[in-house]
Amino acid sequence: MKAKRIFQIVAAVTIMGGNITGTASVLESEEAFSRLLPIPQKVMVGEGRFRIEKSFAVKVSGQPDDRLYGAASRFLRRLDQRTGLFLPQDYVEKGETLESVGLEISVKRPGEVKLGEDETYFLSVEAGIVRLSAETDLGAMHGLETLLQLLSADEQGYYFPVSRIEDSPRFPWRGLMIDSARHFMPLDLIKRNLDGMAAVKMNVMHWHLTEDQGFRAEIKSFPKLHEMGSDGMYYTQDEMREIVAYAADRGIRVYPEFDVPGHATAWLVGHPELASLPGPYEIERGWGIFDPTLDPTKERVYEVLEAVFTEMAAIFPDEYFHIGGDENEGHHWDQAEHIQAFMKERGIADNHELQSFFNKRLLTILEKLDKKMVGWDEILQPTMPTNIMIHSWRGRDSMEAAAKQGYASILSNGYYIDLMQPASEHYLVDPLPSDIDLDEEERARVYGGEATMWSEHVTLETVDSRIWPRTAAIAERLWSDASIRDVEDMYRRLDTIALQLEELGLTHIxxxxxxxxxxxxxxxxxxxxxxxxxxxxxxxxxxxxxxxxxxxxxxxxxxxxxxxxxxxxxxxxxxxxxxxxxxxxxxxxxxxxxxxxxxxxxxxxxxxxxxxxxxxxxxxxxxxxxxxxxxxxxxxxxxxxxxxxxxxxxxxxxxxxxxxxxxxxxxxxxx
Structure with a gap:
């Protein structure tokens, strides 16, 4: 087994100057680099070690966003906690004078927390100093996570191995969906999972906020939505802003999902007039697909939706907004005589066309708010314009079809971590496998993917253990080169990252x-x-x-x-x-x-x-x-x-x- 692992690590890196000689050096390289997850795009290994002394300090130069100083300070505290060296630098601050510098961070410009921003970084470990450079502070923060993973120890103390790493993500959309609607997830739980995401270089949190079992967002214009649809467990608008800011400080985008027209029971508890059939309605306590559905023929529905979306657009600055659109079986539409008359009058052939009618109305609202619509793959209908994003959950076919028809898409089919499948099942699912039938232009429309943590069978005590460490395997699939597919090696590194994630407050162990x-x-x-x-x-x-x-x-x-x-x-x-x-x-x-x-x-x-x-x-x-x-x-x-x-x-x-x-x-x- 040892010989096999040595071969794997040597095959994954380039040797700086060709100066690794002999079994001992190879073993040292394996020890230092076999913990990296995700595996960087290019690793060059040299001889020697940067020794971490008590005088170790961090200096930042260039033009980063202020969040980099917070990230560098957190890096310093995590390094101190792992080494126990009592490092004297309390915070990394702008323009400070330092007697000794161990890590120099150089950034050209502030990064924008948006899709497609530059996340590249270059990490150089020399015997006398560590240098981290990046176009944006977002890339530099990724480099800090890699450097922490390189931390090693021997009989003389702690060190970083001499090396050079050039790294950037394979996909720009590397997400985790957290369902706070079925089982409510407190703020501290969301925050510690954002920290876990940052540690493995994920950059999108999709926040599922409404379901049959709960409406979890404060809506000031229609307070009955959250007051009557949540059992008192909802996020205030200030709390949602707090999460958006916390995520942005870690380079993570947050975008909301308000699932309509189905999965809408909680909407209707306080506003039964929005329903396709008369109420009253109660919060659903069971799990499954339920019939209560918003009425697409009522102007009042669109008035409420516009008010909700407008309030949320002011809280969530991300350009994308998820409208759900899944699992509407249309039973209440079929039973409502006025809806059937509406369809006949307008020549709407079936419920699929009716939902497209509904989605187009929502698209008009979102466009006024400068938002781009995202929806589960049921919204992929022939009459929908191509300026929306398809979120593929039922199968890869919808993602490929979307790309061929001009739609942007992301993949979650194969990344449903709530299904309790082993990490190996998710790890080998690739948004763009080598045999996919897409040309270069069509491939560019596949932005990446999201792990999905649906919360039917999790609580605040168990959800971390359902997300981690398996989501780290998905993170590697979305970051690293497509050729990185060794399942045994992934598991070995996953065991290590599982322990490292604990320092962020995650409770999976x-x-x-x-x-x-x-x-x-x-x-x-x-x-x-x-x-x-x-x-x-x-x-x-x-x-x-x-x-x-x-x-x-x-x-x-x-x-x-x-x-x-x-x-x-x-x-x-x-x-x-x-x-x-x-x-x-x-x-x-x-x-x-x-x-x-x-x-x-x-x-x-x-x-x-x-x-x-x-x-x-x-x-x-x-x-x-x-x-x-x-x-x-x-x-x-x-x-x-x-x-x-x-x-x-x-x-x-x-x-x-x-x-x-x-x-x-x-x-x-x-x-």
């Missing part, structure tokens, strides 16, 4: 133990941890196939402490591969060690479940793991047990989770 302590009813969670580390939540919306979950259901059970990439399951698969490939005694012992832990764990888990009733539904799962481990040990001992009943039982979902080690044991049986 630490909340898990907290929730397990709650489930176990005490501090001893080892038996639960052993089980949780080999299971994953049901995927692709199967968790709620029985419609048992609602807004206030408990999201505190085994599927909520399970993660999409079960740590020990992934480790077990790697060990089995190594054992089957080599047959070495050490590899065999490693596999047997894991199987023995699982075989003996059930007795401890059963005792835990005796005093923790919430865990009892998982007892059959723990038994299945025990029997599966027993089967694997028997196979490794040369026995040929009857495996079919054990394997069949182990594949059955229990307590909304699935065991992820069945295939590994089956491979042992086939040996």
């Amino acid at each position: 630490k909340n898990r133990d907290m929730m397990m302590r709650r489930l176990a009813g005490g501090y001893d969670i080892e038996a639960l941890r052993v089980l949780a580390d080999v299971v994953e939540p049901l995927k692709i919306y199967r968790r709620n196939a029985d419609l048992s979950y609602r807004s206030f259901s408990p999201y505190t059970l085994l599927p909520d402490v399970a993660v999409a990439d079960a740590k020990d399951a992934r480790r077990f698969r790697a060990l089995v591969d190594a054992y089957l490939e080599t047959g070495h005694a050490a590899d065999k012992a490693a596999v047997e060690s894991m199987l023995n832990v699982w075989r003996t764990n059930h007795a401890s888990f059963a005792r835990l479940a005796d005093r923790s009733p919430a865990l009892r539904e998982a007892l059959p799962l723990s038994e299945a793991l025990r029997d599966l481990a027993t089967l694997g040990l028997a196979a490794m001992g040369g026995e040929s047990p009857d495996a079919a009943p054990v394997l069949e039982r182990a594949r059955e979902p229990v307590a909304k989770v699935e065991l992820q080690v069945v295939d590994g044991v089956e491979r042992l049986l086939e040996k």
